[in-house]
Amino acid sequence: MEDHRPMRIGIVGLGTVGAGVVRLLETNEALITRRAGRPIVVSAVSARDRTKDRGIDISPFAWVDDMNELARRDDVDVVVELIGGADGPALSLARVALGAGKPLVTANKAMLAHHGMDLAGLAEKAGIPLKYEAAVAGGIPxxxxxxxxxxxxxxxxxxxxxxxxxxxxxxxxxxxxxxxxxxxxxxxxxxxxxxxxxxxxxxxxxxxxxxxxxxxxxxxxxxxxxxxxxxxxxxxxxxxxxxxxxxxxxxxxxxxxxxxxxxxxxxxxxxxxxxxxxxxxxxxxxxxxxxxxxxxxxxxxxxGAGEGPTASAVVADLIDVARDEYGDPFAMQVAHLLRQPKADSGNRVARTYLRFMVQDRPGVLAEIAAAMRDAGVSIESVIQRGAREDGSVLLVVVTHHSAESAIQTMLKSLAGSESLTSDPMVMPILN
Amino acid sequence: MEDHRPMRIGIVGLGTVGAGVVRLLETNEALITRRAGRPIVVSAVSARDRTKDRGIDISPFAWVDDMNELARRDDVDVVVELIGGADGPALSLARVALGAGKPLVTANKAMLAHHGMDLAGLAEKAGIPLKYEAAVAGGIPxxxxxxxxxxxxxxxxxxxxxxxxxxxxxxxxxxxxxxxxxxxxxxxxxxxxxxxxxxxxxxxxxxxxxxxxxxxxxxxxxxxxxxxxxxxxxxxxxxxxxxxxxxxxxxxxxxxxxxxxxxxxxxxxxxxxxxxxxxxxxxxxxxxxxxxxxxxxxxxxxxGAGEGPTASAVVADLIDVARDEYGDPFAMQVAHLLRQPKADSGNRVARTYLRFMVQDRPGVLAEIAAAMRDAGVSIESVIQRGAREDGSVLLVVVTHHSAESAIQTMLKSLAGSESLTSDPMVMPILN
The missing domain is CATH 3.30.360.10 (Dihydrodipicolinate Reductase; domain 2)
Structure with a gap:
């Protein structure tokens, strides 16, 4: 490994995760150098408040007030974005970094959900990695x-x-x-x-x-x-x-x-x-x-979250970059990603849990059962519990496999019924 | 993807997994081409019996009787070894393939357990992938x-x-x-x-x-x-x-x-x-x-096994190779892998389950309890069940945290005791 130059990273955002990345790189330094094939070192950091106590020593790193300047520094090979937010500074930083040909590692799910395709396109054009393991399910790869x-x-x-x-x-x-x-x-x-x-x-x-x-x-x-x-x-x-x-x-x-x-x-x-x-x-x-x-x-x-697990995912990405093991951010070229229409949820079929809070008076069960019959929703089981202090009664119905459209039709026909004391709760059952 | 040449593979071994790989590459062809960035095609196969019905059509592939010849063919970019066995033909094939500069994908855990370091060294020297996702836990990555x-x-x-x-x-x-x-x-x-x-x-x-x-x-x-x-x-x-x-x-x-x-x-x-x-x-x-x-x-x-899951892991490896996303087979250069001494299992400490089959007569529990006391093994709970048809009695003891060496001392002191009708069963409890 002696013959490999360190990979120098710039971290933007020194909250829990940013501090965790610094701590991880320090704690597991020797192991990471062996696994990555070369040292991964922090060269520069940027955050809102330079003086805040984060429990880590940031004095060895260059402090950069302007995060976009950090992305352009010669001593930053890879930019790590940990500020969050779908738009604003994070997005601007991501564009500057990728535009400057710098690999980007991010934990920012909101930004990817809204701008992932654009950013992947930038990374693809530049032939550089955009990595985001920490954005979903924390430390789980x-x-x-x-x-x-x-x-x-x-x-x-x-x-x-x-x-x-x-x-x-x-x-x-x-x-x-x-x-x-x-x-x-x-x-x-x-x-x-x-x-x-x-x-x-x-x-x-x-x-x-x-x-x-x-x-x-x-x-x-x-x-x-x-x-x-x-x-x-x-x-x-x-x-x-x-x-x-x-x-x-x-x-x-x-x-x-x-x-x-x-x-x-x-x-x-x-x-x-x-x-x-x-x-x-x-x-x-x-x-x-x-x-x-x-x-x-x-x-x-x-x-799925927390300093250690999220830092683990960020550094796993950095190791992939250091090893030169990366490719298209979304597994294929952006041009090959299909644009699918949104499926109609009404066609989905499941056994369904329905919870009603109803008035304690005759005819209520008949009314609900009739609404279900009329909508073609077949009942698997019913549980009714005696009246509460407020006089309402809990009624739970589990349906046989039914289309969601039928459930919705049924609920619509009950909407505004004086028998119901609150909105029904609907939860499909996993199959 | 049009501008990428297909990656051509040669499969050695057409048992369940080999046939599964052929079937998977056919079934998911379009998707794999998108994900891998280029088509992955079978060009040649080798197995013991050419005529055996495997439920797949092997007529489009070149049949090669000598597997080592397959590894050296110009139309084979990657060799897939699916014959198994720690040594013999599999090992010979692996060496020939890596020696010829051909990436090797294998599901052969026995070969890796015995010769993994040697083979990784060959791959490292040639700068080519040795991949083995299917060797451990089948389809799980x-x-x-x-x-x-x-x-x-x-x-x-x-x-x-x-x-x-x-x-x-x-x-x-x-x-x-x-x-x-x-x-x-x-x-x-x-x-x-x-x-x-x-x-x-x-x-x-x-x-x-x-x-x-x-x-x-x-x-x-x-x-x-x-x-x-x-x-x-x-x-x-x-x-x-x-x-x-x-x-x-x-x-x-x-x-x-x-x-x-x-x-x-x-x-x-x-x-x-x-x-x-x-x-x-x-x-x-x-x-x-x-x-x-x-x-x-x-x-x-x-x-963890079966045609589909194992084929899934083999083809995942092939996709990594096609994408050019690979590195040292064991996560770092072989020279950096440490040689650790074997730990003394006697120092391990755990709560432990002990099952004795004992004679149905006075003094047996006292004998076992004394052996445990003398070895310094502390008892958490004891269950004794009445005599079986054969006259023996089931005695289960769960210990407090104890060193395995103490458990062994205790068992040794009981060895040969006429109170025991069979060897005791010892199982640590996971903590």
Missing amino acids: VIKGLREGAAANEISRVYGILNGTCNYILTTMERDGSDFGAVLEEAQRLGFAEADPTFDIDGIDAAHKLSILASLAFGTQIDFAGVDIHGIRNVTADDIREAAGLGYRIRLVGMAENDADGLFQRVRPILVPTDHPLAHVGGPLNAVVAEGNFVGSLFFQGA | VIKGLREGAAANEISRVYGILNGTCNYILTTMERDGSDFGAVLEEAQRLGFAEADPTFDIDGIDAAHKLSILASLAFGTQIDFAGVDIHGIRNVTADDIREAAGLGYRIRLVGMAENDADGLFQRVRPILVPTDHPLAHVGGPLNAVVAEGNFVGSLFFQGA
Whole structure:
């Protein structure tokens, strides 16, 4: 390795992940040099606040106030973007770096979900790597798993638990029987959820990641706008308990399928059978399943966020670059990525969990059952629990395999009914 | 892609996997061409019997009787070795191919376990790829996961379920309560076990794979001779039932650890807590866990054998070669792989399951308890079940954390005791 010059990186963004990358490169320096075939050294850094205590010594690195200047420095071979955000400074930096012929390593799922194709085009034109293992599922090498490991397969479906905050909340609700609001507050106190948790709990973060996975799995262009997004705010302790009684656990799952109908992409809470690996993914872990026509079902699990795991993925990318082992960012030339139409979710067929909160009076079950009959939705099982303090009654219906369009027709016919005390909760059951 | 010449491969060995590779390349031809950036085509094949019906049409390919001649053909850019066996024809072919400057893709774990360092040296000297994703855990991209995905980490431990036949047998015993012999016979009838099952059920196949994983995980030379190997023949229906009662499942686990003590490598049945992901790996599936100092615990699961999954891994390797994305076979130059001494297993500390079959007479428990006390082995729990038809009694002891050397001392002091009606079964509990 003595005959190889160090690969010099410039890091933009010194938050948790940026500091983690510095710490990792220091801690595992000797090993990384052996594995990468040459040293990987930090030469320059840029962040908002030079004086902030990050628990790392940044004095050996050049400090650059203007991040775009950092990307153009002669002593920066590779730019590591860790500031986040779909547009703004991150996007500008990415364009400057790739435009200057500098390989780019990023953890920025939002930017890739919105501008991944453009950026991949720039990288392709310059013949340089754009790497983003840390953008999806933290430390789990699932970008590599799809781009390379499963590359021989036509993939029919890719899905998984892509947001650790939501999984922490759902599995804590499951464990403690507590309500969403209380667990969210606790998660915020413990640092598992942001002060503004919208991106996480409303499913947007998972949707960013799903759109990237779908592109890799199917050889299609990233279509973030085509992702249907539902978060976990409406999942109740009742839902989790009733699901458990039926043999299921509730998980926020991002799922993408590609078939004759087009590209289906959705993030939503669903019921997962307890004998499915996703049912055993607890706390802030992430997991991804890919189903290929030759390999069958592949399952990857690990830490989806946090300093160490995310830094691990960033440095794995850097090692690939140092080894000169890289190629088209989205597994093929951008021109070969297909633009698929969005599939009509109404055609999707699944057994479905429906939870109604209803008035405690005669005729309510008859009304709901009639609406289901009229829509052609066939009932597999019904559970009704006695009245609550507020007088409402919990009614859970599991349907036989039904088209979502039929479920929607049924729900529309019940909309505005005085029998319902709140909006019904609808969750498909994973099959 | 029009401007790229096809990559032409020669396949040696047309058994299940070889035929699967041909079938996969045909079925997914268009997709593979997009992903690889150029077509991957079979130009020549070689096998023992030209006339055998394999369910594939080999007439478009040149048939070559002499496999070494195939490796030297001008129309073969890459050699795919699928004949198996540690030495003999496979090894000769590998040397001829690499010597002729031809990239080699192989599924041959036995050959790599015994000659991986030599072959990697040849590939390194020639600057060509030696790829072997299919050699470990079938379709699961775990070679790539360790070599690249987890490359930034110092890995302390890698372990997993590496033999599908054993896992099928153990999980079938678990499900049906049946004995090893009966399930093995059934597995042979169903094609899940070979007519001569020795390599699988005695742990040798898993040991081959473990030695490869250990090299990648720790940056050490492959040391197959350093693997302690125990199979599953002595696992009884009693063991599985008692383990279940204690909250565990029995799995054949290959485990490697690297620490100040040296390199520890062992294949043996162990007890896995039911809340551990390995406990949910059923049937012929494989799974691997890698523990890194930054990424934490990574878990990979999928089909560990069979035509489709193994072909998927072989073709993934071919795509890497076609994309020109490859490097040192064992993640670093062979000269940088450390030669670690074998760790003394006696220093290993674990809670341990001990199963004794003993005489139904006074004093037996006292004798065993005294032996444990004298060896300094502390008892966590004891289960004794009433006498069997043959008059023997089942006695299960779970120890507190104990050094294996103490357990061995204790067993030695009991050796030859008339109280025991058969050899005790010893299984560490995974922690």
